[in-house]
Amino acid sequence: MSYVLQGGLVVTFNKDNKPVAFKADVLVDGNTIVKVAEDIQATAGIKVIDCKDKWITPGMVDTHRHVWMTVLGGSHGDMLLSEYAVKNSWHVQAHMTAAEIKISQLAGCLEALHKGVTTVLDHFHAAYSPEMADVALDVTIKSGARVIFCPSRASAPSKILPDFEWGREPDMAKWQWQKLKEWAARDGGKLSKDGRVTLGLGYDLVAPWNIPESQEALKEARSWPAAIITAHVCQGPQIKTWKDAGILGPDVVFSHCNVLSHRTAPDDELWAALKEHNCGIASTPLDELGCAIGNPVALDAVSRGVKAGLGADTTSFNSGDLFVQMKMMLQWQRGTEFDKVLTGGLQEPSHNKWRAADAFRLATLGGAEALNMSHLIGTVEEGKRADLLIFDTGSPNLAACADPFLGFVFHASEADIEIVMVDGEIMKEGKNFTRFEWASIAKELKEAAAGIQKKWPKEKLEEIWVEYYAKKGPPHF
Template structure:
């Protein structure tokens, strides 16, 4: 099957391909085969589907490498919370009341939201691992959503022991989906970290991940006194397959350690600033030789689209030192994030040979018209309302501003009922008056 996108403004995010003020993209069997100023539709062959991309920016789909979609249920409830309040509320109060079906509806709606806003690839950092059934429900939801997803099994936060047996079970169940990296649903390992397992425990988890062929992700921050990255460096535990989430407060020296090891950093600017983590490390990571990536983190506290994350990271860093460029942020949300997920050869740029994970953004919308600098416009003024069309591996999953074969209303009703049941069981109000008491902070 062939699809031809014609007449769009192409932001390829591939220096070898470049940008095209007016360009065409030819897709065959889900793979990009040609990018040119003009491709003859007749020459593409009979039966080629032609998508008119006039007045559209054609660019790679966004890649979010750190999002907790099981928390979609409580969207917006924690916008005013600190991290300690969020932890007491989400992990300490409501999580224990989640049933597997609650997980399913939250993850499904969260993944569909991401697709709707142009996120074609998403790593779902799942730490509602109350039972094997909860993990299976999350996997089922990601399988039912038509996006490229990575199920990151997050150990800790109540994970039943033995963790190793559960990681092996889930990895084995995903084998048929191509969990090693050749399918749309793959797997990663969310590490607990030395604060929970000790350095020796983290080493065992890294060995298990390597044995199973899984990339890893690890939350880390520093108060300026502790040196978490340096500790791992001293024990030889930095890997080029690990993404360090947040990294607020870590020293420039530690960031260089990550760069030397080939590790990556995921910045969640909206959550980090609202919860009091400190300044995002976007600019310092670049200066240290890293290619920072972007993520949403959680929607109880922040918006669920990468347009917002790009805009916040851009404004903050420009305010700090004025050095960040808009295209840096666009790379953070596409090609660099794809590389951090081990998918750099498959997605993240409009490159012949890569899968056709693409989005078409409207340029005839009054909020961005007239578009003079496409990359700068996407970063400074883009929003989910511009996402007209989304393709994942060549399949059109959103067309004319609507998800294909998805009727949102009944899904929303199920999630609303789930939220109300959990809130009632936990004894928490849903009227904006809940201010959880931090525990142990």
């Protein structure tokens, strides 16, 4: 369909990379924003959406999320990363069924849309059978979200005590790589006909002892081409390993990168390598701070000219929205820098260095840049895809907010979003999804969650963790 979003306040960035808010109409034809101007007249066949007293913003871009983990929501918020790895990654996750993955992946995509996230880099690390992989991709396409689907080339351990064993790895490696090749053959990795879902690769396997194998694997993935290659980095040496192996590139997105918060030298080699190779960083401040893997570095990256965006990571730890990630990142950075003023006896500055618009950018245009998609999404701009949000500024949250950037970052929530549009299609209007009836999905999701909790009660998982910790100590990441 075609739409005119009429009479709203467009909140975006201009071609000079400055935050701007201005009254305008937005004409959407098919999947594209074709005009942003005042007084656009709707001709026959164009639907008018009244946006008076509304904000029209870009859809948010999540650069690191494990979408399938929605079924485990509320399970991990008090855990350290090491505890989570033993209890979830090496036990619960390793025994999930295809049916559980299917409903959880669909619900996770819809949750993202519900919260105004229109694009997701999905690091899908639960492809433990061909059926699990296929159902996850199928419902991702059906959800209507824009997703870079990055299946992880990895397996779960078959045993963790007294020592790790990876008995399933040879079979996993064979069929997973074959599945990736099969998907890559779909129109060069365009996994959905409308192009919303594209193929990437999750690859956490690079280590000093397997460099030739990793070099060959990533060379092949780039030939498909994989849209993005993503990997976790917490406090480990992965960035240097990738650098020394010569496999960094503009298609690489490292999630977290908390190890960089300790590296403050202006010419630090790892920061310099990320900038030189135009790599991206996906920062997830809420769970990074909460599960003690280190301090978030998104705004440090911005100050160094390194591409950076935000992510929710997993809704088993925290809410799946980016509103809270924006607030957490901005206020943590402000607090940390001001602490240096206080403890260093320096003069207090006249203004905050980092502004709400900087956080807004991380969640929109910055994320698009990190995913190499800023030519398509991230701003309300003629020629870009119509991934848009319409906010009700008469809501209890926003009625008094004169500055839309302050309002978006500090006051708004998903409750204020009236319309979520992806590729010119309205995916959610008011409280209702347009492709799905949420009540039936919620019922199935609850049943799946209850089944998992029955199979893996907290007491059983705690016993496993206590035994592991007593014999091995915490895993290191």
